[in-house]
Amino acid sequence: GAGVSQSPSNKVTEKGKDVELRCDPISGHTALYWYRQSLGQGLEFLIYFQGNSAPDKSGLPSDRFSAERTGGSVSTLTIQRTQQEDSAVYLCASSLATGLHSGNTIYFGEGSWLTVV
Amino acid sequence: EDQVTQSPEALRLQEGESSSLNCSYTVSGLRGLFWYRQDPGKGPEFLFTLYSAGEEKEKERLKATLTKKESFLHITAPKPEDSATYLCAVYNQGGKLIFGQGTELSVKP
Numbered sequence: 001g002a003g004v005s006q007s008p009s010n011k012v013t014e015k016g017k018d019v020e021l022r023c024d025p026i027s028g029h030t031a032l033y034w035y036r037q038s039l040g041q042g043l044e045f046l047i048y049f050q051g052n053s054a055p056d057k058s059g060l061p062s063d064r065f066s067a068e069r070t071g072g073s074v075s076t077l078t079i080q081r082t083q084q085e086d087s088a089v090y091l092c093a094s095s096l097a098t099g100l101h102s103g104n105t106i107y108f109g110e111g112s113w114l115t116v117v
Numbered sequence: 118e119d120q121v122t123q124s125p126e127a128l129r130l131q132e133g134e135s136s137s138l139n140c141s142y143t144v145s146g147l148r149g150l151f152w153y154r155q156d157p158g159k160g161p162e163f164l165f166t167l168y169s170a171g172e173e174k175e176k177e178r179l180k181a182t183l184t185k186k187e188s189f190l191h192i193t194a195p196k197p198e199d200s201a202t203y204l205c206a207v208y209n210q211g212g213k214l215i216f217g218q219g220t221e222l223s224v225k226p
Contacts, residue, residue, distance in 0.1 A: 004160075033214065043161070043204070043216040056211060091160055093214075106151065106214060108160035 002026075004109035006092050012115045013082055021077045021112045025094030032075050033093040033106065034067060043091065049075060050097070082116045089113050119144045119209050123217035130195055130224050138190040138220045140205030149208040150188050152181050154201045155219070161204055164190075195224045 005024040013019050025032050034046040045059040049069045060066070064082075069075040079086055089111040096104050122141045130136055142150065149168050153161035165174045167183040174181050178199065180191040190203055200223050206216040 031212075035216075042218040043206075045213055045215065048212060050212070056213060059213075105163050105166060107163060108153075110160045 004092055004094050004107055006090075006109040006112050008112055009110065010113045010115075012117060015084060015116055016081055018078065018080045019082055019114060021079075021090050021092075021114070023075045023077070023092030023094075023109060025073065025075070025092070026107060028096070029094035029107075030072060030097050031095045031106075032069060033095075034075070034077050035091040035093065036061075036088045037091060037111070038088045046077070046090075079114075082114075084116050087114055087116045119207065119213075119215050121205055121207055121215055121217035123203075123205050123220050125220060126218065127221045128223070130192075130222070132196055132224055132226050133194045135191070135193045135195070137192070138203055138205075138222070140188040140190070140217055141186060142188070142205075142207045142217075143186075144207045144209050144215070146210035147207060148210060150183055151206040151208065151214065152188070152190055153204040153206065155204055156201050164203075192222070195222075197224050197226050200224045 007022045033048040035043040037043050047057050047067050051072050052069050064080045067077045091111045093106050093108045095106040120143050124139045152164040155161045165181040170185045172183050178193050182189045202219045202221045204219045206214045208214050
């Protein structure tokens, strides 16, 4: 696709429910990243994928958070038993690879706005 | 621990008043420094990547520079449409992009 696509763009859910957030990276991009941005805060790293594997899961806040990527393309971030503190914008990004070299830019989607009530 | 600190947190300028934003960093093996622009309700928009000390890049009214400890984003004769939050991020050896808290820039006509 032309850019990183995320869905849903907005989600309101009740506390305790599970939610799934989807990211469709730029075609051909092998690296995919998930970040969280709370209101007025900077971007917090959650996890990144190189292909279908996740070398670094250290940013996931708790075991209620999980992510998977299949076919080296679409990724899903799942939050189980949502809490109010999970309310934030969840941003996905992609790049050609994780090895940094000239031209390997990381592009972001517009984010999924999650509100837990 | 890898860390990125941006200053000031907020900056108010008059149209045409040039200034600079600072990004100080400590990182284990810098593999690149990124600048992004973020408008309210939008995802970060890529501006520049700098790879080595002494490197400079320009785009319209923006110029980014890099030293071994910090990066500056210089804004020359800003316009109201330059108002946004500017984010700095460093890419470390582990493949993680670590962001600063951002500088919220407001340019008044």
